[in-house]
Structure formats: structure tokens, C-alpha cells
Amino acid sequence: MEVNMKGISASYQSVEEDDMGFRKGPWTDEEDSKLVNYITTHGEGHWNSVARYAGLKRTGKSCRLRWLNYLRPDVRRGNITLQEQLMILELHSRWGNRWSKIAQQLPGRTDNEIKNYWRTRVIKQAKQLKCDVNSKQFRDAMRYVWMPRLLERIRASEYQPVQPVITSTITQSGMDIQESETMWVNPSYTSSESSAEVQVPSSSDHTESRYDLPGCHVADSSEYGSDLFGLESLESFWNEENMWFLQQQLSDDLSLNK
DNA sequence: AAGATGATCAACCGCTACTCA
DNA sequence: CTGAGTAGCGGTTGATCATCT
Numbered sequence: 691m692e693v694n695m696k697g698i699s700a701s702y703q704s705v706e707e708d709d710m711g712f713r714k715g716p717w718t719d720e721e722d723s724k725l726v727n728y729i730t731t732h733g734e735g736h737w738n739s740v741a742r743y744a745g746l747k748r749t750g751k752s753c754r755l756r757w758l759n760y761l762r763p764d765v766r767r768g769n770i771t772l773q774e775q776l777m778i779l780e781l782h783s784r785w786g787n788r789w790s791k792i793a794q795q796l797p798g799r800t801d802n803e804i805k806n807y808w809r810t811r812v813i814k815q816a817k818q819l820k821c822d823v824n825s826k827q828f829r830d831a832m833r834y835v836w837m838p839r840l841l842e843r844i845r846a847s848e849y850q851p852v853q854p855v856i857t858s859t860i861t862q863s864g865m866d867i868q869e870s871e872t873m874w875v876n877p878s879y880t881s882s883e884s885s886a887e888v889q890v891p892s893s894s895d896h897t898e899s900r901y902d903l904p905g906c907h908v909a910d911s912s913e914y915g916s917d918l919f920g921l922e923s924l925e926s927f928w929n930e931e932n933m934w935f936l937q938q939q940l941s942d943d944l945s946l947n948k
Numbered sequence: 949a950a951g952a953t954g955a956t957c958a959a960c961c962g963c964t965a966c967t968c969a
Numbered sequence: 970c971t972g973a974g975t976a977g978c979g980g981t982t983g984a985t986c987a988t989c990t
Binding site: 717752756 | 955956957960
Binding site for chain 3: 715735738754787805809
């Protein structure tokens with residue numbers, strides 16, 4: 691039987707059935723088309739009925755997941771864009787592992803996809819830096835170093851303002867007004883403040899003191915593996931300018947907390 | 949060329965929340 | 970109120986592909 695995995699057709703032998711006779715494992719083209727046909731005709735919901743009446747030996751849960759994560763017509767495929775990466779970082783800093791909630795802000799992306807992105811890219815980078823992904827150090831690095839850089843890259847590539855995100859609809863005087871909020875472009879870390887307007891001392895002021903984040907090991911360039919955010923190397927984030935800026939931010943935070 | 953290792957992502961699992969009889 | 974059925978969420982697993990040695 692043929693199944694489609696990662697865009698290629700492959701023979702797959704290990705589709706099995708559980709004690710209840712439900713099939714498990716990758717979906718076949720035939721199963722996909724049965725599910726799509728049924729939902730096209732009858733609509734979503736009542737997943738156990740879908741499974742039964744569509745002639746699928748699958749659990750309702752499995753049908754729901756397959757539809758939402760793969761078969762839905764509005765599912766977006768392909769790489770996570772720079773804008774989406776920035777949104778994920780920002781929204782995760784607000785909401786934590788609320789993948790479904792984050793996914794709602796990214797049309798066409800599924801919670802599964804975002805979760806996978808976070809686990810495979812972001813957590814990996816935290817590990818490489820020997821930081822806990824939830825540590826203040828790593829979060830500050832994201833907020834004050836990586837996200838501004840990402841924003842700069844977006845602006846450089848588009849050469850136009852970043853699209854605001856429509857977050858709510860309010861009704862006023864009988865008219866629907868869409869209130870747009872630049873929810874992920876926090877002024878506190880826009881590029882103008884993070885780099886352009888910040889006075890960076892000459893390199894001689896701090897060349898000797900490569901900044902070690904407390905409890906956070908800055909890896910040698912040889913330790914860097916894949917490229918979070920599509921940058922050439924994570925090392926470029928941890929250059930002296932950004933280190934200096936991050937150090938200032940951290941010391942400001944500390945003084946505020948006194 | 950082949951085996952080892954790492955990265956990716958679809959799918960499953962367990963749990964909680966919600967609905968309804 | 971309670972229990973069954975269902976939907977949805979987040980964590981985890983495992984198959985496959987890609988890259989490295």
C-alpha cells in the first residue's frame with residue numbers, strides 16, 4: 691500500500707491495528723480521500739461518526755488530527771517564514787506552550803507545526819548555548835538580541851513595514867472596526883532602539899571581557915549546528931555589540947529590581 | 949559506499965474540559 | 970449531581986531523510 695510521507699511515495703509495511711481493530715500509523719492516500727470526501731459532504735465535527743461513516747478503521751481522534759494537521763484545505767505547507775518565526779517567539783514569550791493559541795495567530799499553521807518548530811529549533815539552540823529554554827538568560831537573548839535581528843532581516847528583505855496583526859474586532863456605533871495591534875513588534879526591542887540608536891562603545895572598551903551570561907555558557911563557534919532564524923551563524927548574534935547591548939539590558943533590569 | 953548520527957515532522961498518547969442526558 | 974461521550978491540548982515517539990565520518 692502506498693502512503694505519502696514527506697512529499698514522496700513510499701512503501702509502508704508497519705500500519706497496524708490495535709485491539710479494537712483501529713488502524714494506526716501513517717495514513718494512506720485512500721484513507722485521506724475517504725476522509726476528505728466525507729468532510730466535504732458532511733462537514734467537520736462528530737469525529738467518531740466521521741470515522742465510522744466514512745468507512746475508516748481509524749479512531750475519531752486520529753481522523754480529527756489528520757484533517758486539522760494535514761488535509762484541511764487552508765493548511766499552509768512549507769518553511770516557517772521570518773515573520774512567522776518572529777511571531778512564534780513573541781507569542782511564546784507571552785503565552786508559553788499554548789501552541790493552539792499561538793497557531794490561531796498564524797493562519798494556516800497548525801499547533802503541531804509550531805510545537806515542532808519550537809522543539810526542533812529553539813530548544814535545540816538553547817541546549818547548544820547550555821541555557822535552559824525557560825531561563826531569563828535565554829529569554830533575554832531572544833528578546834534583546836535575536837528578535838531585533840530577525841526584525842531587521844525582515845525589514846531588509848521586504849523593505850517595507852511589517853504587517854500588523856489583526857487581533858480583535860470591536861464594534862462601535864454599529865460599525866465593525868478592526869483594531870490592529872502590532873502585538874509582536876514591541877517598541878522596546880525594535881531595531882531603532884536595539885541597535886541603531888544605542889551608543890555602542892568602541893570595541894577596545896570591552897574586547898577582553900567576552901560577556902558570559904550568568905548560568906549560560908556561550909558556545910564556541912564550532913559548537914553551532916543548524917541556523918536558527920536562518921542566520922549565517924548564531925555566533926553573529928553573540929558578537930561584541932550585541933553582548934554589550936544585552937549586558938546593558940540585563941543591568942538595567944537588575945537596577946530596576948533593586 | 950556504508951554506517952552512524954542528527955534533524956524533521958506526522959502521528960499517537962494521556963490528560964483535561966466540556967456537553968448532554 | 971454524575972457519568973459517558975467527545976473535543977481539544979500539550980507532550981512524546983518513531984519513521985524517514987539528510988548529513989557527517
